[in-house]
Amino acid sequence: xxxxxxxxxxxxxxxxxxxxxxxxxxxxxxxxxxxxxxxxxxxxxxxxxxxxxxxxxxxxxxxxxxxxxxxxxxxxxxxxxxxxxxxxxxxxxxxxxxxxxxxxxxxxxxxxxxxxxxxxxxxxxxxxxxxxxxxxxxxxxxxxxxxxxxxxxxxxxxxxxxxxxxxxxxxxxxxxxxxxxxxxxxxxxxxxxxxxxxxxxxxxxxxxxxxxxxxxxxxxxxxxxxxxxxxxxxxxxxxxxxxxxxxxxxxxxxxxxxxxxxxxxxxxxxxxxxxxxxxxxxxxxxxxxxxxxxxxxxxxxxxxxxxxxxxxxxxxxxxxxxxxxxxxxxxxxxxxxxxxxxxxxxxxxxxxxxxxxxxxxxxxxxxxxxxxxxxxxxxxxxxxxxxxxxxxxxxxxxxxxxxxxxxxxxxxxxxxxxxxxxxx
Numbered sequence: 081x082x083x084x085x086x087x088x089x090x091x092x093x094x095x096x097x098x099x100x101x102x103x104x105x106x107x108x109x110x111x112x113x114x115x116x117x118x119x120x121x122x123x124x125x126x127x128x129x130x131x132x133x134x135x136x137x138x139x140x141x142x143x144x145x146x147x148x149x150x151x152x153x154x155x156x157x158x159x160x161x162x163x164x165x166x167x168x169x170x171x172x173x174x175x176x177x178x179x180x181x182x183x184x185x186x187x188x189x190x191x192x193x194x195x196x197x198x199x200x201x202x203x204x205x206x207x208x209x210x211x212x213x214x215x216x217x218x219x220x221x222x223x224x225x226x227x228x229x230x231x232x233x234x235x236x237x238x239x240x241x242x243x244x245x246x247x248x249x250x251x252x253x254x255x256x257x258x259x260x261x262x263x264x265x266x267x268x269x270x271x272x273x274x275x276x277x278x279x280x281x282x283x284x285x286x287x288x289x290x291x292x293x294x295x296x297x298x299x300x301x302x303x304x305x306x307x308x309x310x311x312x313x314x315x316x317x318x319x320x321x322x323x324x325x326x327x328x329x330x331x332x333x334x335x336x337x338x339x340x341x342x343x344x345x346x347x348x349x350x351x352x353x354x355x356x357x358x359x360x361x362x363x364x365x366x367x368x369x370x371x372x373x374x375x376x377x378x379x380x381x382x383x384x385x386x387x388x389x390x391x392x393x394x395x396x397x398x399x400x401x402x403x404x405x406x407x408x409x410x411x412x413x414x415x416x417x418x419x420x421x422x423x424x425x426x427x428x429x430x431x432x433x434x435x436x437x438x439x440x441x442x443x444x445x446x447x448x449x450x451x452x453x454x455x456x457x458x459x460x461x462x463x464x465x466x467x468x469x470x471x472x473x474x475x476x477x478x479x480x481x482x483x484x485x486x487x488x489x490x491x492x493x494x495x496x497x498x499x500x501x502x503x504x
Contacts, residue, residue, distance in 0.1 A: 086103070087101045088102070088284075093292075096267045096270045096271075096287070097271045099271060099274075100280040101274075102278070105276055106175055108173070108174060108175070110183055110275075111186060112170050113458040113459060114167065114168045115462050115463075116129055116168055116261075117163060118166075119238070120264055122235075124246060124249060125249065125256070126239065127246050127250060128242070128250050131247065132257050132261060133170075135199070135257065136189040138193075139199055140189055141188075148185065148189065152182060155175070155181075157172050158173045158174075165391065170189060173450075179274060179283065183274075193257075195257055195258060196254070200251055204251045207242075207247060211243075218503050222400065222501060223400075225326075226340065227396070229326050230340070230341060272287040275453060275454035324499050325500045325501075326502075327502045330503040332504075334405070335503065336400075336402045339399045339499070339500050340387075340396055340498070340499060341396065341492070342396055343395040343397040344395050345393050345394050353480045354488055357485050358397060359438075360485075363442075364442070365438065371385075374414055374415070380403050380404075381401045382402065384399070384415075397492060419489075420493075423493055426485065427485060431482075443473070447470045
């Protein structure tokens with residue numbers, strides 16, 4: 081067992097990773113993150129990971145859908161789940177005294193789901209409604225379409241929700257999702273996590289009771305269980321020759337636009353420098369360069385933001401904004417101008433120092449959000465085997481020099497690594 085201030089780790093012999101972060105809060109966040117998402121799907125089974133996320137709530141060998149909800153909601157808790165391109169996560173917020181009950185129920189959901197057709201057919205209709213709702217939200221849909229542009233030809237280009245056609249296929253027989261889970265919900269892909277006022281030794285015992293019997297990764301080397309990139313298909317090295325610009329007619333009153341490209345994977349030596357650079361460019365603050373240029377100084381947009389998303393073996397960055405059609409050309413030039421400024425010369429020492437001070441405060445405040453903190457902790461353990469406290473992460477970021485930011489900007493924001501997607 082390793083100790084990192086208030087974060088404690090334990091690995092089961094079968095490969096399941098367990099992590100617990102002690103906090104004085106009477107509320108605990110407990111759950112399981114599985115390294116199985118959209119990119120693990122074949123095209124004909126697109127939407128499988130998200131479909132499974134929904135349907136495990138519809139009944140197990142011991143509990144009906146209503147009993148699952150009542151078991152958590154009846155004690156004042158909240159149970160939730162979500163699917164990404166690389167993970168599916170099931171978790172709940174409950175009082176610490178209910179951790180044992182909650183972990184047992186989540187384990188039962190992902191290890192003993194029934195997929196009764198009368199129940200899953202109803203959930204398929206819910207997902208179809210979700211797809212339609214998503215299609216009506218261009219500010220959300222554009223991220224999926226942008227990923228399909230940047231990662232064209234790989235499973236990362238597939239939409240998380242799937243399509244009407246693929247949903248009909250994967251929901252036609254209970255055996256389809258069960259077989260998919262059998263090969264992907266394996267011990268070496270699981271992280272059991274908890275954050276709250278609970279002794280770590282007790283949580284480790286509870287997790288081992290629920291997941292210690294699974295067969296799977298016994299005997300695997302540390303390198304084989306520390307990450308999942310070896311099982312996935314997209315390399316971060318190089319960019320193949322393909323379309324760099326795409327536009328769709330969406331009949332929206334605004335133009336929705338996204339510009340970006342490939343970026344560093346999780347654990348890359350320049351990942352933290354890219355994280356800082358993105359925060360300077362268009363992170364969540366009103367004094368980001370993009371916000372000051374497009375919104376505060378010129379009033380061209382209501383929202384403009386940049387995002388950096390590292391994945392297990394690749395990643396991407398993007399700038400999103402929406403504007404009136406007559407302002408699109410001007411706003412695009414301003415976005416490009418801010419990128420070019422970062423590539424033309426290094427920032428001053430004073431500017432970087434100011435950016436670091438701002439980021440330090442943002443990280444400290446973010447760490448107070450227990451839900452986000454617990455989920456980020458689980459993801460870090462899934463891919464890196466550990467989850468540093470925010471102070472440790474910031475100490476590494478604080479070593480970033482203006483020259484390093486300049487070098488990263490010239491690699492990531494290079495004109496050959498820019499893709500543009502618009503809804504008009």
